[in-house]
Amino acid sequence: MAQGPHLSPAVPTMNRLIAISLLVGLSACSNSSDGNSSGIAAPSDLTYWDATLSLMIGVPIAPLTPSVEGEVSAWSTQPQLPTGLSIDQGTGTISGTPAGATEFQEYTITASNPGGSTSAVLPLGVAPPLRHLIAGGDAMASVEMFRVDARTGIAAHDGWFDTEAGLKDLISHPSVSVAYAVVNSNPPELYVYHVRADVIAPVRVQSWDVGNSDSYGLAVDTNGRSLVVTAEDADELWVYPLASDGRVLTEPTILTTEDAPRLPVFAHDAAHLVLADGGDSASYGLSNYTLDSGGIPTGNPQHTMLNGFEPRALAAIGHRLFLGISGFNVNRILPLDLVDGNLVPDGSGWKDLGDGQPIAIAIQPTGRSLVALLGGAQPAVQRFVLLKDSLDLGASGDPFSLGSAPSALTYDSTGRFLFISAAGLDGLLAFETDPSDGSLFSRGAFRTRSGADHLAVVVGPNPVEATVRGVFVSDKGRMLSVGGPGIADGMIHQFGMDPTNGQLATSALPIPVGNDPSEALVHPRGSLLFILDIPAQSLWSMEVGEDGLLDTAQASVLSTPIDPRTMALNPLGTVLYLATGGAQGPAAIHAYDINQDHGALSLIGSKDLDLTPSSMLSDPTGHWLVAADASSGLLASIPLNLDGSVDSSTGVPQLTVTGGPSGMAFSRNGQDFFVAFKSAHLIRGYRLQASTGMLSLKSGSDGSGYEIETGILSEPYDIVHHPFETWIFATLGGTGDVIQCDYANGTSGATAAGISLGDLEISPLGRFLFVVDNDDRSVSGLRIGVDGLPVLQTSAPHVLDNPVVVRASVSWE
Secondary structure: OOOOOOOOOOOOOOOOOOOOOEEOOOOEEEEEOOOOOOOOOOOEEEEEOOOEEOOEOOOOOOOEOEEEEOOOOEEEEEOOOOOOEEEOOOOOOEEEOOOOOEEEEEEEEEEEEOOEEEEEEEEEEEEOOEEEEEEEOOOOOEEEEEEEOOOOOOEEEEEEEEOOOOEEEEEEOOOOOEEEEEEOOOOOEEEEEEOOOOOOOOEEEEEEEOOOOOOEEEEEOOOOOEEEEEEOOOOEEEEEEEOOOOOEOOOOEEEEOOOOEEEEEEOOOOOEEEEEEOOOOOOOEEEEEEEOOOOOEEEEEEEEEOOOOEEEEEEEEOOEEEEEEEEOOEEEEEEEEEEOOEEEEOOOOOEEOOOOEEEEEEEOOOOOEEEEEEEOOOOEEEEEEEOOOOOOEEOOOOOEEOOOOEEEEEEOOOOOEEEEEEHHHOEEEEEEEOOOOOOEEEEEEEEOOOOOOEEEEEEOOOOOOEEEEEEEEEEOHHHOOOOOOOOOOOEEEEEEEOOOOOOEEEEEEEEEOOOOEEEEEEOOOOOEEEEEEOOOOEEEEEEEOOOOOEEEEEEEEEEOOOOEEEEEEOOOOOEEEEEEOOOOOOOEEEEEEEOOOOOOEEEEEEEEOOOOOOEEEEOOOOOEEEEEEOOOOEEEEEEEOOOOOEOOOOOOOEEEOOOOEEEEEEOOOOOEEEEEEOOOOEEEEEEEOOOOOOEEOOOOOOOOOOEEEOOOOOEEEEEEEOOOOOEEEEEEEOOOEEEEEEOOOOEEEEEEOOOOEEEEEEOOOOOEEEEEEOOOOEEEEEEEOOOOOEEEOOOOOEEOOOEEEEEEEEEEO
């Protein structure tokens, strides 16, 4: 018979959750004066039914509209709402953009008239905004940064850097842009990184010794006063005092515990540090330390034994803690409470996890949910509902299968997004939470470069927003009857975009660019535009201003090797790749370093090829450059070095295909990509093996092996992938349709958008498409509906001379 831990039951207590959220839908109280002579009935039953509204500095809140019975002549709040928020005196709607972080407190909202009043109490706090997600691996000596859009959770690679050795643990500061990592160097060291918004990679400012142990854990005081490092094998606890900007102030206080400390967590009362002790089964337990005013543990801890159950995960919110334990053929989550500073386990309130071993626990900052990562034969994530007035965990449905061994998870600062590392995929899984109950909705996967055994969310002073600076369209002037080869009549047209409906409007006069601006690329940060002029054998670099306009005064022109064909950028925009060769010269790939200030290009290496790429695309990790040769029917994966240069010594895996491959697009997981075949009239999915670069055609709901025929009269011209849905879009020549395919659900649809469509671009948040019509020589914007189908706009397309390529400049700031 399975047995549970033999622990003294706790006395249930009503705890206040220190949640960074706005909890609504609360009951109201009414008050009417006995001496009311107005003849007007007092309002009653005031409620705000918009569920849980998470607040973040700099991000507008969804308007919070109340329900109330009776007439209301005035609205008031006590105390005053956080800076940036206001209440409409006509409707009682709360709206605005929070301007500063606030501590959790209760706000009383009152609706009144001459006959009396009614009130509702709202617990409210404002969190600093999420800016970066940092991932690090145990085996790979590197750390990656992702810049995250605060509105959607969409992430973009922002850099990676060496750490001298693999990571043991990783954590971030709760209120400033600082991250801490224990690196498995010899001896192990604690690295302190200040993450700056104006550089690609974090700046390492400090490193400290942390003893010598095989197992480490990290925790930062909820008020940012101190950092704790547990060294399990050394029986030591290292405590570092922190400055307000996250710097380590002095040498650490080292406590010898004799209890093999494994998992540290600071209670949210700012007065206690709790350690889950490892070692062997005889020493499995909990140690509860009291903190002084500086966040440093003092005195002897209170010990609670776990009677042979191994502690595997630990998290805290308010006065409550939740411990994941395994042993005696059972896996459970055990609730605990700090009662008058004493740690009291509740042996009767545990949650059984079946065969899933608890790997990690995270608590949603709104206090709505607890999420546990489960290992074992069926890796999964399991969500539980947190009950305000009890230590019990509520029901939440079946576990969400992950299909790969998970290793870490973290919520963003408001609890809207959840990120999970899947070590078996070397990738990250993204989820969005339902504002009403905290339930999870998958937002897909995105690939990491070096594994993601550890995760941390870094906040900053301002939220990141991915927005369209400008939309640029190249005009192929030499193809007109009035021009001809060698005539410098190429143009780049500049448009602005309405962020509400995707409409394009001319923002500046077109700019002359060479003979034939046949290809265009935009830097991932939206600050540079690159134009390839094939007839003139030249490559232009232009700066894109903050206003979305091109700066021709700073433009530079590079003479390319003979017979340029196509080009691509690596994910960080630090290297540009140019393919050359064919009729006039040997086939090769050339790598150019990009000056990040003004876009000037410097050759850093070349590699001969036995195919002539007609299109190229870097995989999301920057490990491989996938090339398609339409004439020979070959796909190839060209290996890249860590600095983005071409690996000249490693072979190039190839795959023979039929049908003339043209446009390509990667899915977010970085393994599966899609190819449009013009002459074969179909779109097909392929798999890139991350470790070897091998290409294959496989069958699966992830999109590999996916195939759709577009019709004998429809040639797929270009293809893009949605930022977070399992949707691909393609333009069709002949019929003039834009097709949308949901490869996960096996559905598709089409929208007539022109006569014979060509190049295609998608906006950063996946709300709009921009499409070139080769027949009527125009460019237009389309809105993407909630079902994924493109919806035509009402404004007329912009008719140009002979448009070829449309590109959107995206700013991630």
